[in-house]
Amino acid sequence: MSLRIPAAKLAPLKDLPVEGTAAYRVLAGGIRDWLMDGRLVPGTVLPSERALTAALGVSRTTVTRAYQELVKEGYAATRRGSGTVVRFPGAGPRRTEPVRPPTHRPDRRPGGLHLRGVRGPARTDGGRGGCDVRTRRARARDRLPPAGDARAT
Incomplete structure (x- = not known):
C-alpha cells in the first residue's frame, strides 16, 4: 500500500523564496529537497494537482x-489515474511479481547470443550441396x- 501525503x-x-526563479522550479526544488x-x-504519492493548487494558492x-x-x-514517476509518486533518480519501478524469461525468441540461440547474420565455419564440400564426398x-x-534384383540389369 502506498503512502499518500495530504x-x-x-x-x-x-x-x-522565489527571487527571480520560476515558481514551478521553486516548487519542484522544494519537493526534491524534502525527498x-x-x-x-x-x-x-503526491497530492493531485488540483488539491495542491488549492493548498498552495x-x-x-x-x-x-x-x-x-x-x-x-x-x-x-507518474501513472495516469494513480498519481505522482516520488522516488530517487535511477530507481526503477518496483516489481510485484517475479520476472519471467521470454517464451519465444526466434532470432536467438540458447545463452542469449544473437547469431543472425553471423557466418558459420568454412565449407569443406566446395559449396556443392552442404555435404562432403563420403556423404x-x-x-x-x-x-x-x-x-540380385531383376531391376539392376
Whole structure:
C-alpha cells in the first residue's frame, strides 16, 4: 500500500523564496529537497494537482510543470489515474511479481547470443550441396537397388 501525503502537509512549500526563479522550479526544488532530507519517503504519492493548487494558492500550470520537472529529473514517476509518486533518480519501478524469461525468441540461440547474420565455419564440400564426398557416395549407394534384383540389369 502506498503512502499518500495530504496537500496541507506541503503547504510550507509556498513560503519558499522565489527571487527571480520560476515558481514551478521553486516548487519542484522544494519537493526534491524534502525527498533528499527524508521528509518525503520514496514511494509516497503526491497530492493531485488540483488539491495542491488549492493548498498552495498557485496556478495549476505551476503544479503541473513542477511535477513534470520532477519526472524529467527522475525524482518522480507518474501513472495516469494513480498519481505522482516520488522516488530517487535511477530507481526503477518496483516489481510485484517475479520476472519471467521470454517464451519465444526466434532470432536467438540458447545463452542469449544473437547469431543472425553471423557466418558459420568454412565449407569443406566446395559449396556443392552442404555435404562432403563420403556423404554423397553413401547417399548414392542407398539409392541403388539391392544386388540380385531383376531391376539392376
